[in-house]
Amino acid sequence: MKIKVQTKGGSYDFDCGPEESLLYAGLRNGLSLPYECATGTCGTCRARVVEGKTHLEWADAPGMSYVKQEKKEILMCQTRARGDCTLRVPGKMTGEIKRDRWPSYFVGQVNNYRLVTHDVSLFDVKLDKPTSFDAGQFVLLESDEVVGTRAYSMVNYDRETNKLVFVIKRKHDGKFSDWIFDNNVEGKSIKIFGPLGCATFHPKENKNILCIAGGSGIAGMMAIVSHGCQSSYFKTHNGFIFFGVRSKKDIFFLEELSNYVMKYPENLEVTIALSEETNATGLQECYQNLRFATGFVHAVVSEHMTDKYLDMLAYVAGPPPMVDSALRMLVLEAKFPGTDIRYDKFT
Amino acid sequence: MTWQKVCAADDIANNTLQRFEVDGVAIVVANYGDGFQAIAPYCPHMEEPLHESGILETSGVLTCSKHLWQWDIRTGEMVGMAEKSLLCYEIKVEAGDVLINLEKELVYEYDEEDELDDDDFFN
Incomplete structure (x- = not known):
C-alpha cells in the first residue's frame, strides 16, 4: 500500500x-x-x-x-x-534517519537467559542479520506467545552485531515480562523492530556526561558507558553514573560497572543509590572503586554533583516518578537547558 | 476590556503555577517572583496541563517536564526546543488582586474547530 x-x-x-x-x-x-x-x-x-x-x-x-x-x-x-x-503529521520533522540506523524487522532467538536479581533477568537475543545502533537506543520485542510489543534498551554497544543484550524487570501485570519470567524462554523465537529512540550518546558531542538511572533504566546507560570506554571517551571527559535501586537485593551489574571504572578511574565515577537501605556495609568492601549512598537517586545526584555540572549532557531513564524527579532536579537545581537532557518516554 | 479577578496575589507562592477557572475558562497563573503571567492552561505541544507538568525556575524559564519545551514566562517566548510560543492573557495586579483581560479564551490551534484543508495542523 x-x-x-x-x-x-x-x-x-x-x-x-x-x-x-x-x-x-x-x-x-x-x-x-x-x-x-x-x-x-x-x-x-x-x-x-x-x-x-x-x-x-x-x-x-x-x-x-x-x-x-x-x-x-x-x-x-x-x-x-x-x-x-x-x-x-504535525510538528517538525527532523530530516531523514541516517541510512545505517534505519530501523527494520528482525527475528531473534533468546540465549543465555539468567536472573540477576529476584525480579530482574538478563538475556541475549541472537539476530537473523546484523544491525548497528547508537548507545542508548531501544528496540521493540514481541513474541507470538503474548499480545503486544514492549520497548527495551540494549545493554550492549556494538556495530554490525548479531547480538543484542537486554535486562528486564518483572512488572506487575506486565504481559511480556510475565512471559519472560514464567516460561523457559531459552532458545525461543522473538520478533524485533528497531533500533529506535533518540536519547543517544555520540562522542563527537564532546561533553561530560551524567547518567541517572533507576532499576532496569540502567540498560541504556550501560551501552553509553560501554561506548564511552570503547572510544576512550573517558580519557578526556568525565562520566558520572548514578544507579538507583531500592535495596541491596535489587542491585545488579556491579561487577560490570566496577570493571568500567577500573579502566578510567580518574574520570569515570559510578554511584549506587539505595533508597530503602540505611547502609551499604559489605558492598563498599567488595567494590572499592564504586560509591554507595543512601536516598533516592535524584537526591543523591543533587547532593553529590553540586558545582560539577560543567559542559555536560544528562541522560535519564527509569520508572516515571524517578524520571520526573530527576528532570525537575536537573532543570531547577542544576539549571540544565532542555537541549542538554536526553530521555525516551517508554511509559 | 473585560478585566476579571482571578485570585489574590498572595494566593500563589513565588515561582509556582496555579490553575484557575474564570467564567468557565481555565487559565494558569504563574508567579515568577517579580511579576505574574496568565497563560492558556495546556502545553502547546502535547496538551499537557502546565500547572502539573510545568517547572518554573527563578530565572523565569518555564519548562514542561514532559518533553522539555521551555519558554520565558515573562513574555511567553520560546526558549530551547519549544516550537510554539505561549498564549498569554493581559494581566495586572490591583489592590492585591490578580486581574486578567478575558475578552476571549485563548486556545492553541490544535483546539480550534477547522476544516481539514486548513493548514493549522502544522503550525
Whole structure:
C-alpha cells in the first residue's frame, strides 16, 4: 500500500505492508516520523488521516487520550492501513534517519537467559542479520506467545552485531515480562523492530556526561558507558553514573560497572543509590572503586554533583516518578537547558 | 476590556503555577517572583496541563517536564526546543488582586474547530 505523509516541510511517500503499523513502515523507510515510545503510550506519533481507510489495532492504548478521533486523528504506531492513505503529521520533522540506523524487522532467538536479581533477568537475543545502533537506543520485542510489543534498551554497544543484550524487570501485570519470567524462554523465537529512540550518546558531542538511572533504566546507560570506554571517551571527559535501586537485593551489574571504572578511574565515577537501605556495609568492601549512598537517586545526584555540572549532557531513564524527579532536579537545581537532557518516554 | 479577578496575589507562592477557572475558562497563573503571567492552561505541544507538568525556575524559564519545551514566562517566548510560543492573557495586579483581560479564551490551534484543508495542523 502506498502511504503519503504531508508535513510542514514537504510530502513523503512510502510503502506499507498490510500487517505493519504506519509508524514502523515510515521509520523503516528512513522517514523521521515523530514518536517516542512507539508502543501506544506517549501519544507523540499522532497524525491525521486525510484520505484512505485505516484500522486502529489497540483502541484502549493510553496514548489515545491525546487523539481527537472525531477529527480523524490516529496514533501511527497503533494503526494499519487498509489501502492507500494520505496522512498529515504535525510538528517538525527532523530530516531523514541516517541510512545505517534505519530501523527494520528482525527475528531473534533468546540465549543465555539468567536472573540477576529476584525480579530482574538478563538475556541475549541472537539476530537473523546484523544491525548497528547508537548507545542508548531501544528496540521493540514481541513474541507470538503474548499480545503486544514492549520497548527495551540494549545493554550492549556494538556495530554490525548479531547480538543484542537486554535486562528486564518483572512488572506487575506486565504481559511480556510475565512471559519472560514464567516460561523457559531459552532458545525461543522473538520478533524485533528497531533500533529506535533518540536519547543517544555520540562522542563527537564532546561533553561530560551524567547518567541517572533507576532499576532496569540502567540498560541504556550501560551501552553509553560501554561506548564511552570503547572510544576512550573517558580519557578526556568525565562520566558520572548514578544507579538507583531500592535495596541491596535489587542491585545488579556491579561487577560490570566496577570493571568500567577500573579502566578510567580518574574520570569515570559510578554511584549506587539505595533508597530503602540505611547502609551499604559489605558492598563498599567488595567494590572499592564504586560509591554507595543512601536516598533516592535524584537526591543523591543533587547532593553529590553540586558545582560539577560543567559542559555536560544528562541522560535519564527509569520508572516515571524517578524520571520526573530527576528532570525537575536537573532543570531547577542544576539549571540544565532542555537541549542538554536526553530521555525516551517508554511509559 | 473585560478585566476579571482571578485570585489574590498572595494566593500563589513565588515561582509556582496555579490553575484557575474564570467564567468557565481555565487559565494558569504563574508567579515568577517579580511579576505574574496568565497563560492558556495546556502545553502547546502535547496538551499537557502546565500547572502539573510545568517547572518554573527563578530565572523565569518555564519548562514542561514532559518533553522539555521551555519558554520565558515573562513574555511567553520560546526558549530551547519549544516550537510554539505561549498564549498569554493581559494581566495586572490591583489592590492585591490578580486581574486578567478575558475578552476571549485563548486556545492553541490544535483546539480550534477547522476544516481539514486548513493548514493549522502544522503550525
